[in-house]
Amino acid sequence: MKKAKVTSSDVAEASGVSQAAVSMILNKKFNVSFSKETIEKVENAAKELGYELPGRRVRKDSRQQKLIVAFCPTLTNPYYVMLLQGIEEVAKEKGYGVFVCNTQRDLKIEEHYLKMMDRVQPLGIIYTCNPSTCFKKQVKELADQVPLVVINNREDIMEVDAVELNNSKPGRLMARHLLELGHQKVGFISPPLTSRQQQRLKRVEGFVREFEEAGFKDGVCIKAAGEEFDTLIPSIDSEYKMGYNLTRELLMEQKGLTAIAGLNDMIALGIMDALLEVKIKIPSEISVIGCDNILFARMRSISLTTIEHFVPLKGRDACDIIIKKIHSKTVTDPEMLPTSIYHVEYEPRLIVRGTTSYAR
Numbered sequence: 001m002k003k004a005k006v007t008s009s010d011v012a013e014a015s016g017v018s019q020a021a022v023s024m025i026l027n028k029k030f031n032v033s034f035s036k037e038t039i040e041k042v043e044n045a046a047k048e049l050g051y052e053l054p055g056r057r058v059r060k061d062s063r064q065q066k067l068i069v070a071f072c073p074t075l076t077n078p079y080y081v082m083l084l085q086g087i088e089e090v091a092k093e094k095g096y097g098v099f100v101c102n103t104q105r106d107l108k109i110e111e112h113y114l115k116m117m118d119r120v121q122p123l124g125i126i127y128t129c130n131p132s133t134c135f136k137k138q139v140k141e142l143a144d145q146v147p148l149v150v151i152n153n154r155e156d157i158m159e160v161d162a163v164e165l166n167n168s169k170p171g172r173l174m175a176r177h178l179l180e181l182g183h184q185k186v187g188f189i190s191p192p193l194t195s196r197q198q199q200r201l202k203r204v205e206g207f208v209r210e211f212e213e214a215g216f217k218d219g220v221c222i223k224a225a226g227e228e229f230d231t232l233i234p235s236i237d238s239e240y241k242m243g244y245n246l247t248r249e250l251l252m253e254q255k256g257l258t259a260i261a262g263l264n265d266m267i268a269l270g271i272m273d274a275l276l277e278v279k280i281k282i283p284s285e286i287s288v289i290g291c292d293n294i295l296f297a298r299m300r301s302i303s304l305t306t307i308e309h310f311v312p313l314k315g316r317d318a319c320d321i322i323i324k325k326i327h328s329k330t331v332t333d334p335e336m337l338p339t340s341i342y343h344v345e346y347e348p349r350l351i352v353r354g355t356t357s358y359a360r
Contacts, residue, residue, distance in 0.1 A: 006051045015045040022046075026053060066096045068322055069122040071113065073105045073129050076234045077266055078294040079311055083128045083151060086315020094323050096123070105230050107132055114138055122146065124322035128315075130198060147325030149318040149342070152199070161321050161342040163314045167199045170291050170307040170348045171206025174261050177305070177350055182359035183259040183287065184216045189246045189271055190224040190263040191239060197230070203263055203291070221257070223250045243270020251278065257286060258359040265290035265297045265306055272302070272355065283357035293351055303354035310346045317344045 008026070012019040017038060025034060025042045045051075070087055072080050084100065091098045099122070101113040110132055117125070124147040131139040131150065140160065142148055149161040178186055188207055193200055204222060211220045223246045229238070243262055247270065250260070260275075262268030268290030272282060280286050290297060290306040297304035321342045 006049045008051070010049055011042065011046045011051050014049060015041045017042060026051075067099055067120070067122045068096050068124045068126065068319065069099050069101060069117070069120065070126045070128060071101045071103060071110070071131075073103050074234045075100075075102050076236045076238055077264070078296070079264060079292045080128055082292075082294070082311040083315040083318075086312035086317075087126060087128075087319045088315075089312075090316050090319035090323070094319075096319075096323070104233050106233075107134065110135060114142070117142060117146075123326050124148065126318045126322060127151065128318075133195070147322045147329075149321050151314050151318050159341060161325070162344070163318045163321070164343060164345045165199075165309055165314075165348070166345065167202035168206030168209070170309060171203040171208075172210045173307055173348055173350050174289050174291065175207045175210035177289065177352070177356065178259045178261070178287065179210065179214050179216070181259075181287065181356060184359070185219045185221075185254075185256050185258060186211075187221045187223060187247075187250045187254060187257050187260040188263070189243050189250070189260060189267050190222065191242055191267070192227045192230045193222075193224045194227050194230060200263060207261065221250065221254050223247075239264065239266035240270040240273075243267035244274045245270075247271045247274035248278075251275075251280075259287040259289070259356070262288070262290045265292045265294045265304060268304055268306070268355075269296060269302070272304070283355050285360060287356040287359075289356055297351075297353070305353045305356040306351050307348050308351050309348040314344075314346065 008019050008022045011026070012022045015022065021034065021038070022042055025039055026046060068087070068091055070084060072084065074080060084098070088098050099120070103110040103113060114135060125142060127139065127148070127150040130152040139148065143160045147161070149163060151163045188204060190200055190204055191197070193204060208217070208220050208222070211217060225242045225246060229242065232238075243266065247260060250257070251274070260271050262271050268288055271288050275282055275286055275288070282288055288304065290304050291309075292311065293306045293308040296302055297306045321344070
């Protein structure tokens with residue numbers, strides 16, 4: 001039989017004083033003077049009965065747990081997993097926990113998580129992509145209250161701490177490599193190119209601009225998935241399937257292509273499978289290039305030419321900035337509190353492997 005919980009009434013009965021007196025003595029609220037003998041009698045009775053004061057359990061809120069929140073648009077693309085890996089490595093080293101808010105590129109989910117921040121009260125927030133345009137004001141207000149870093153496409157719209165990538169640069173590097181190999185008619189496969197996905201648009205623009213400047217503007221065919229794909233919950237193979245399906249369509253629509261670029265490596269893997277399925281040799285017939293340098297790209301059986309832009313290091317830098325900002329808040333002299341805005345940017349680098357060669 002379960003033992004009944006000891007109450008203040010039990011202590012009052014055992015010590016021979018009123019329940020009100022027990023409450024005041026045990027809670028150290030001596031609004032009324034009690035004799036030393038009465039206080040000892042109540043305390044001893046409480047101890048012998050095993051009485052515990054209600055509400056004395058320490059609340060382990062997020063601030064006591066040293067929590068950092070990371071907003072992430074999807075966990076199905078290895079790019080974001082690599083970012084989170086970098087964030088969590090630094091957080092663990094410094095004794096912080098990481099809570100991931102996976103928005104699934106859904107505005108309602110992103111809004112829900114933003115509203116949760118008042119209750120969660122993290123010590124810092126990291127956005128692993130640009131915040132949705134409609135929430136930029138809200139994110140800026142959050143940044144005024146708590147250290148916040150955005151890992152984003154370089155822009156001057158938001159004055160917040162940022163680890164940045166000028167996304168036109170990877171696009172230009174991809175195009176320049178293909179042009180140097182003599183490719184003048186190429187395809188570019190991309191997820192939806194909506195106004196919400198500025199980083200995608202910048203990468204495509206950089207690619208096209210490089211071909212324009214080389215005099216081959218009409219040699220680039222852009223093939224992007226429909227906007228509805230960004231409203232669906234992504235699966236682990238969503239971008240791979242986009243690459244595969246859009247390549248099959250592209251091959252039927254365009255003849256004479258000598259290279260196809262994928263906006264990222266997952267798209268490029270889908271491109272490769274679509275080409276191999278119809279017996280097109282890579283790279284002797286069609287070259288393939290991706291971006292992000294994910295694990296799969298490095299496998300010998302794949303050996304994908306890609307762009308390295310140091311994704312895990314960006315995650316580490318973002319977390320380092322957050323922790324520096326958190327520690328700066330412990331400065332007791334307000335005049336010594338830094339007001340600096342951190343901006344870190346990495347230069348992307350071409351990684352040449354086995355999927356690109358001279359145009360046939």
